[in-house]
Amino acid sequence: MAATGKPVDYTVRNHVAVLTLNAPPVNGLSQSLRRAIKTALCDAEGDGCVEAVVLMGGGRMFCGGADIKEFASGEISEPDVNVIIRQMEIMDKPVVAAIHGVALGGGLELALGCNLRIATRDARAGFPEVRLGVLPGAGGTQRTPRLVGVGLALDLILSGRSIGAKEALERGLIDALSERDLLTDAIALARRACQSGDPLPVAGRLPFNGTSDLEQTITAALEQVLRRTPDAEAPKAIARCIAFAASGVDFEEGLVFEREEFLKLMSNTQSRALRHLFFAEREAAKIPNLPPDVALRPVERVGIIGAGVMGRGIAMTFLNAGIPVTLLEIDADALQRGVEAIRSNYVTRQEKGRMSAEDLKERMGLLRSSTNYDDMSDCDLVIEAVFENMEIKQNVCARLGEVCKPGAIIATNTSTLNVDTIANASGRASDVLGMHFFSPAHIMRLLEIVRGAETAPAVLATVIALARRIGKVTVVSGVCYGFIGNRMLESYLRELDFLLMEGATPARIDTALEAFGMAMGPCRMMDMAGIDVNARVLDERAAEGALPDDPGYRALVRKLAAMGRHGQKAGQGYYRYEGRTPCADPQVDRIAAELAATLGIPRRDDITDAEIRDRLLLPLINEGFRILEEGIALRPGDIDIVWTAGYGWPALTGGPMHHAEALGLGRVCHRLEELGRQTGDRFGYFAPAPFLLRRVADTA
Structure with a gap:
């Protein structure tokens, strides 16, 4: 269905009104979208030819959640998501959420307010609000434990993690998986609900799905989170809301309590700090004077020079992303130790249930080892991770300048040295930049990208895009001792x-x-x-x-x-x-x-x-x-990302520069x-x- 340009596209198929959210890229629940959803629901309710409603997302996903920019005012404008959900719950026509991509935060709460939920097999759902210092504010803490039990509700809402559609079905968060076309299956589900004659399921009317040791369960889950961030206010508020729901109070009282806790969190310093980091992370990838249409260079195989701790970690970073790696070490024994250390890391993860035997075999199958620089000739990107010494790094990059194919990117993992001096040694400085990984490289999120004086725009743009592919948050730095x-x-x-x-x-x-x-x-x-x-x-x-x-x-x-x-x-x-x-x-x-x-x-x-x-x-x-x-740094937020993602600065303060402004x-x-x-x-x-x-x- 072609988008009309309206926030919600309204069509009717087989007596089912299909409401398609049309607010790219994430269908964020801005005031205009909320107002349009409310209007469309009123239209469906008043249309005598409509017997049911399907709510779905246009584009890449169902709904990515709230419009976080609205939080800055300290209040949410009407209609809020609670009003929309109440409208769906009192309708005498079934409402089905058709989920693809992701349903996150307010998007998942919107889906939980529907009578039924169906999702594609690759869809994911979760509550990331805790990462912004808030909690689900549209019934998430009240409906979720009623649907899936207090254990999973605590896990999802306290951790901020998302789960796949298969687990969501098994645990009761959704009702069906789409086997063919999502919209066709959602309409069929809606029509079956019309014809069944059974009362429409409403999550808020379900009895609380608790456990016999409810208080201990909530306390243990909260303590586990607070061990990492003891001063965090959002997890404490989440625990209070779920405990309030479990106390036997009326569901409507639970919604009021949750909203009060949400509004208090939204206006506190911790949430402001975390929201600052959220937006700073997105701004960090926007580089002034970097043409938006610059052609990216392909990166299908990566070479790593050095099989020490850092080289191994960088290699695993790419292997984990499914990118073939050639690991080079001149000393054959050191190379073997490096390969075995990578294998041992994966074996340990398998033993702990964090990866399957098939995953281990696949990742090791992507790894090629070598003691010959000529084996770098088919790599699209080569990263040197050798000893932090200028002469050694210059010699390595000079050799890479000779053996790497035209157009290949050469990166230095130096943490302090002058990237321009290293780049000049390669004889092809426009192909060179710094990729400063943080140890352990396969775990730490930060990648400090150092733009040299002659680094080509395509090289910089390619590495920024590649960083997203390997799950890193990036900050671009200029050249100086130690970078940022x-x-x-x-x-x-x-x-x-x-x-x-x-x-x-x-x-x-x-x-x-x-x-x-x-x-x-x-x-x-x-x-x-x-x-x-x-x-x-x-x-x-x-x-x-x-x-x-x-x-x-x-x-x-x-x-x-x-x-x-x-x-x-x-x-x-x-x-x-x-x-x-x-x-x-x-x-x-x-x-x-x-x-x-x-x-x-x-x-x-x-x-x-x-x-x-x-x-x-x-x-x-x-x-x-x-x-x-x-x-050297483009924005204060870039510095904050470096320190919170790479050096353990407390995210609850927003990073050093945000902290200075707050002081x-x-x-x-x-x-x-x-x-x-x-x-x-x-x-x-x-x-x-x-x-x-x-x-x-x-x-x-």
Whole structure:
């Protein structure tokens, strides 16, 4: 059926009104679409020739949910989805939801308000609201447990995950699977409902489908979620709503309670932060001056140079997406170890039930190993993931420039080095960019794409599109030391060492940062990443004259590395390790005290948790403003995506730049100046960035 340009297309087939949502690309439930659905339902109800209604989505999906932009006002304009569902429930004509693609959030709630639901076999359904800091606000917490039981309702609504149509049918979320044409089958289902003479099923009239240990079930499900994000308000509200539904109250009272909880969440800081990240992630892929119609280069086979931890992770990223990979390592034994490590990872996943034997066989079948650079000649994209050393990377890329076919893309996985210098070594700089994966590469969502001075538009556009194909969120960075994330990390780690030399302990610092919401404290993070790796980068930068003329700069990490305290892999770093468990080590405090004495750094016993957080986080934010001014990052939201997706910054604060806005830029600037006075700041570490000062002046 051709779209009419109206929000809802209305046709009648075999005495069934077919209402097709026509709001591409996701049929989001904007006010105009909601109003059109309500009007179309009234038309169907008043049409004597219509005996039933089918509600379906046009385009790629049934309905992707609410129009999130409306949340900014703090209220939902009428008619809301609850009004539409009430209208369907009181009709004396059956309403059938015909689901294809996805039914998410408000879209799934709309479907649950229909009398019956039928879906294509590849359709998916779920409630992603918790990821935006809210809950289903149109009866999702009240109807779902009545249909499928409290266990699955908690799982779906607390996790935000979606399930396939087959599971949805088995669990009672939908009523039928389409075996032929979805619309034809939906009309047939609607007509059978008309002819059966049975009362029309209404989810809100079903008894609550609970369990004998309801309270324990809700508590256990909530505790599991809060272990990851203990301060998250949305999961707590979801649990309250489901518990309220289970308490035996009238269904209408449950809807009122749910709506009150929804509106409170929608206006709080956590939801605003998560919505900021939602939109920032979508904006990040929009690159100014990148032609929208640029022809993408095909990527059907990928080459990876280096079979170490990073190379293996990158290889699995592509294998998991069904893309053939050639893994190259010059040393045959190292290559074999790399291949076996990939196989072992997949075997472990199979043993845990996370993939089938067929999936394992298929993915390993896509992997080809080699010790010969000539085997890169049929690859469309080759990523070097060798040792973080400029000379080595230049040599590798020079070789790739010789053996890769014309049009092949060459990428460097460097985390700090100059991409333009590496690109020039290839002899074909327009084909080169940075693809900075985060470890473990097959798990971490972030891919920092570094655009070189000569990177061709088609190369950049191709890699951005490829990132979506392999399930990564991307941010494009300009060329500088450390790009966006690692450049900002440097100031964070600088203050870490200074605080340790002043008298704070690793455990105290980690606890303070983890209480803020960081996924891992800086000392644990450094021990896991490898102190020696970081110290080696510092030594190279020192040799280049790129470090401040400050003998105390990152002095502790370099001292620990020189002593062989390389982190978790060595059994000692900032901590001592029993297996993988970090244990406080008094020797670290002695080393820090000795360094402080040598460097003339006063020891203190008045360091507070608040100072620890300010000393580490505010310089990091300040560096973000410098990065924005230089054009290394295109938008503040890009920086927020890098830090929340790649460095464990708490998403509930929206990322460092959003957090700074929430604190107040004037307050951030004032506190930096205070810290500068407190520390003496001979090297300008706390001097507010010019761009920050201008922003403060503009808002004064």
